[in-house]
Amino acid sequence: MAAITPERQAPPSGFKRWWNRSSTTRIAWLYLAPAFIVMGVITFYPLIYQVWMSLTDYGIKNLRFDAAAPNFVGLTNYAQIFSGELPVAIANFNFWNVLAFNLIWTFTNVPFHVIIGVLIAVLLNVKGLWFKRIYRAIYILPMVLPSLVIAVVWRNMFDSQYGAINQGLSAITHLFGGDPVTTRWMDQVDPIIGTFGTALSLPLSYFALLICNIWLGWPFMTIVATGALQSIPGDLYEAASIDGASSRQSFFKITVPLLKPAMIPAAVYGLVATFNLFNLIYLMSSGGPLRQTEILVTTAYRLVNEQRLYGVAAAFSIIIFFVLLILTLITNRITKATERYDA
């Protein structure tokens, strides 16, 4: 404020006026600088480098800092990924199968999460229910444990000989005089349910992963749904019941439409998270048997970790980026479309 008086007395030079006027902008850039300098070095530069890398035959020979530069090979890496003919042969590698499994994996998981999550939230929201707080505390546990730990624990639970799942099933069959269950959850190659197309089939390990991920995924949806449920005014249900609506009718006519605005963004978040669920798949089934449960991110990891084809892996990452971009654009469209429908 005080600065105004001297300014009036003597008009500042052009530079000074500009300096004063741009002070806000300068502060803004100062505040942005640390993050963008750091990201420039360790995020943006690597991403640009990755684009170039994806056009070369970058391999172990180029790793050392004094090593020769890799050869420029154009779009060869991309062509090899799509055709499945990589420079280092990988058994059973087929990009389209991996992509198809990844999509099936994502779109079979999230509906389970949302439906189970909403149903349990509704159940927990029933008025006059005993021990609500205890159940809420227990039900959050799958979210609390790191996915790394959950994946390795479930891997052992599905062990054919010593795992808790087979031992539990054996205890049940024992009651009826049956043999112990020795299902080879993680290794059985033959699909148990019909195949989708000729090349793609869902092995038993897919169902083991699905069971584990349902266990893992619904509590988040329950929490989101509980928040939304509590914002629905109780009067609505009362009015509906006075008008003679059954509880099923009020569920589908009141609860479901009013939950939609909260559940759709949560479901979109779930779709992206499930699509990239590296820890669970890599640590539990390792993509096995015979790469049948491999998803895009686990394949990308193997290209680096096992095949050491850095150039191909870079190309693969860029393909993943575009697949995710398309997926996000489609889900955004769906989200927007439903929003319009609600309004």
Add this chain to the structure above:
Amino acid sequence: MTTSAPSLPTTRAAQPAVHKTKKKRELSLGKQLLYQVMLLAIAFVVLFPILWIVSLSLDPRGISRPTELNLIPPGASLKAFQAVMDKPTNNPVTFAQLALNSLKLALGVSVFSVLIGVSAAYVFSRFDIPGRRLLMLMVLTVLMLPAIGTIAVLFVLLNKVQIGPTPADTLRNSLLGVGFAIISGALPFAIWNLKGYLDTIPRDLEEAGRIDGASHNQVFFKIILPLAVPALAVTGFLGFLAGWTEFALSWQFLTRPTDFTLAMALWNMTGQYAGQVPWSNFAAMSLLVAVPVAIVYLALQKYIIGGLTLGSVK
């Protein structure tokens, strides 16, 4: 949501009589019992893996492979925990060292990404400078790529930076390098998550501060930061979790056992690497990795759910 709630309830105000009879028995006993059975069944499914691992870890026999389901082990001991603490892996590395490495990664990622991220988030949330949209788009684009998608290029680039006397001492082969690699994805996430929260803080307070003559710095440090503490805590915790449970990068980057982390040691006790590891020890290790973060998670639960949905949706 409020707009879609019709005026139905007010026009047909519930008669008091109806209200009373409804309140007397909110839930009939039969329904109550039915719901309790369902809820108990769900609780059992949720608790089953956790009870299994707890019971294995406490089993006094130190069993190498469980041959029966035993939710309550006969007698309990902490022997497995002791065994894991004494000799976590076959590598020459102590438990304390593994834990310290995990802690270094987790704290480093968490503190660094929040400290640097919050000022950028403030600009994105409050300043309308030229190029803001472009910069935000850049951050969003990075967020789209999963961490595994940058592993090849970060491995290659960090491998070119030699930080020790021998050619093997590269930034890639160090905790510091793994930390950078995690921050590469954690920092954009922190910025976005914090921006989502700052957007919800009403501007009245800052405007009042500005009128009273506070500078931008004062507004940021005296008004914004104190109000953003819950978001800072949550974003910090998510960064901590990312570092503490980080597996793929460290498994790929690190070769010296003294740099290994708890997450890597846990994977070492599973599957193909775990020929001789007793499952009691594996169970104890699982709990040792999980419990510290689980406790913090429970404490911050409320904020985390809110923070996550904000960050991901907006």
